[in-house]
Amino acid sequence: MKIYLKSLLTLFFTKNSILHSTLGLGALLFGFHFPIFSQGQVKVDAENQHITVFLNRAQIDARVKTTVQAGTTKMVIGNVATTADPNSIQIGGKGDVVIMGVKFKQNYLGNKKRSVLEDSLKMAKTELEVVEVLVKVAENERNMLMANSNIKNEKDGVTPEDLKEMLDFFRTKLTEIGTRQMQLVRQSKDLQDKVNRFQQQLTSQGTNVNQPAGEIELTLQAKASSAVEVNLTYIANNAGWSPVYDIRAKDVKSNIDLAYRANVYQSTGIDWKNVKLTLSTANPAEGGTKPELYAQYVNIYESVVIQTKNARMMKGEAPQAMEMAAAPVAMADVSTTASFVNTVQSTLAVNFDISIPYNIPSGGNVEMVDIQNHSLRSTYKYYTVPKFDKDAFLTAIITDWEKYNLLPGTANVYFEGTFVGTTDIAGGEAKDSLLISLGRDKKIIAKRETIEEFKSRKNVGSNIRESFGYRLTLRNTKNEPISIVMEDQVPISQDSRIEVELEDAKGADFNRETGKLTWNLTLQPLENKEILLKYNVKYPKGKNIQGL
Template sequence: MKIVLMITTLCLGSALSFAQVGATPVADEQRVQATLRQVTVFLTRAQLSSHAVSTLDVGTTRLVIDNVPAQTDPQSIQVSGKGDAIIQGVQFRTNFLTKASKPASLQRLEDSLRANREAYELLTVQEEVLQQEKKLILANQQVGGKTTGTTVKEVADMAAFYRERLTKIGQELLLLNRRMVEQKKRVERLDAQVTEQNAKRERPVGEIEITLTAKSKTPVELELSYVVSNAGWSPIYDVRVRDAKSPASLAYKAQVYQNTGFDWQNVRLTLSTANPALPGSQPQLSTDYVGFYEPRPKFKAASDNQMLQEVVVTSGNGGSQRSMSKASALSAPQLVNTATVTQAVDQPTNVSFVIALPYTILTNSRPQLVDVQTAELPAIYRYELTPKLDNDAFLTAQITGWDKLNLLNGPARIYFEGTFVGESSIDLTAAEDTLRLSLGRDKRIVAKREQVEDVNSRKTIGSNQRESHSYRISLRNTRQEPIDLTVYDQIPVSTDSRIEVSLTDAGGAGLNSETGKLTYRLILQPGESRALTFRYEIKYPKGRVLSE
């Protein structure tokens, strides 16, 4: 028989913290550990799915699932299962006295701290032995007896012994002290890390109390689902290009993090592009009014009685507003976010990535890289150059087919010809049919921009002045293959109708009249050199000075 699901919301009384933790459990209470099986990670927050088994006695039993994060959203708790019993109620409570279970990562840190402390103690023992040996040698420096003389050879042998042994002891102590300093630093770092992790365990933990009724002793299996904060994921990409003739390889990865207080050990992951932190309802426009500004009239100073009356009235109104706000907050249906959470994965505007292999995500807020998908994408490669700003040419990839991969905005690490060339970003808001990525500089494209001095001039004609300007861009391709090159430059754009700017010689460039941007598109053969020249003229009233 399937257990009847009785809970979708949480009663007000469950918001109170569990005040009787530590008291002797009543006979009808059983504490059960739930096993985490699956996690759906949203961009912020995560939905955890756990499994628990128990055996119920006749009558009413309260099952307490005690390994639940304190950041659980009570409104999101869902319970179902199998067994000859009925669920009477489910509530969430906070346990302030019990620590969270020790995660495996903390256990490994403590084991490492213990081993390093023992290693440090062993070094201190070795140091003590050497110091005692040194003291023993120095305390027995007398050569020969009191009644007999000492030969020169005996003195020489003893001096050689002191010199050799004390030097050896000094060298061993020097090396030992260095090792002790490093070992002590290692112990201190581990101790600080363990202290930090234990401090996190001091936070309260959550508990889910499930009240069930059975007519006979019966086993039950429970499936629990709840949403927690302090978890989420963000995209990151690796873009690899073998050469300027091959398609681009894009690896879509997720940086998954969680700090819930419990490790997610070997769980099935689903990554959702939903964001339950955002409102689930479409915003509605309200009427936007416009009118003339009317300054407030200035009043004369009022008497003390009048001021007191005004204060009382204002205070009364403000109090009413605060009471209404508080009442609205209490009556506001918190289930709206829950509906958004539970439906977000199934929304057609969201995408879920079911990860084939199980993962372990530790509760330390450090991102764990999870592979999502890879794809080979068609790409057109062009060199782009803006010599007015930088003499280096940049290889860019114009990637198509990206719109089928359900990408999100995020950073991208770029690799070209097997070498990491830097970081870029995938900005879908700027992409149209193609996704543009920079693959770094190429010093084998040589460029130089200079002003042509013999063309620059300033003439006065009537009531106007005319200025002529000319620039030359020298290019050379030292690569062993032809390149597709785009060169950008610009002419000024007038902001005053009395100033006229005209392009007298474009030199083969296309002009954007709104921005003044010049664009040259050309193919440079291996070893080829070429010069691009453009000229423009500025006409403005005589006696005025231009500002650029």
């Protein structure tokens, strides 16, 4: 009995060392109790409640509900953005527990989407490889059969009956091999298509499938078993939105319909499923610290490097610590961001609260989100610059546009139900009115012709005087009157020896600083209007003048 027990112990120590170290050999064999000083662990996924998407980055508000046992518990919260900023994590909630620590980590084995897609791709590739091997086997069988297909004559003992039997055999085998090859080729094609689809799906996921899974680990202390509700807020990178507009004008007598939309994107490593969105015009990436001016020193042949204690802060750098230690604080009711979410106009930003939940998968693909629709009171006017273009351009002039909180962006323009092109909306400009180009109107014809009889070059003492003349013609072929602004220019002298004299530009507003001439005109249906532009330039002899 002693020998048997000794052999048993030896076998146990040599082959079950891992089990021995975990459970304790004495407890297993003899019933002795050794206390195990280990922490309980709870794994639970965060449920995203609300996401505020900034122009760059996003704030994710999530919730976790679970139960912890008495003692110390490691709560591992999954479904956390891989791109979470560890320094932005805020924890609150309800429960008779104490937070002992908060830590953000990345689980390189926890990306379920990556695992499923890659496993499916590997299985499809394996099936394809097997089929390709079977195709080669069938081909080798056929080649071997054909290599032994030589049939000798009767002198070698082959009778007609033997010949018929051999022909039947070859026919049967070749048909069988050919049929099998055809089926295998079809399977190979189907499997190749399957592999391609999985590969395209992986590619469409962008960098998401290559990211580890984000996790937040909470160390909780509880005196007794307790239900816990954790509210989680953090900032995630690789997310944002940009404005895009649709501008529709039915005719020149109607208001402009403006559809304000957002292209929302995110590659945070988690899918946003059925969440409420708030789009904010704030941009945390710009930083909110006021810049400071420090003394600027100059010297001769020396360079002075000024070291300041706030230099790091001015650059907007943040420490990249991956762990935050929290002082033991009892969990209690915490304030929410309801006031921030529901506020449309705040002091530093405009927030658009989207009432309909959205699904936005990770991967960087753009999701279109409707923000607002406006009917804008507009006045319409045509603009033409015959010096550069013979067409007239219809524009809509919108006043009080700043109250619509428009950001700089691109707008698709539709006029009379037809797409006419794109235009840029510069929402950041401080102007009284917003001018939107609606495209060309071929029914208004502009022309600029040189007046040859006025064009001349004369010597005046030590100077040369050149005269220029142009005939500007406008024609309205429409059946309704139009308002049109025509623009032209005369050169501006940057040298006191060069003199420019405007001789004729009847009815124009003249900006002497820019040389710009502007005519505000009204053309009746089928009306032609002709305007003369004449000016002279005087400069010293022997000088080459640029810009004429």
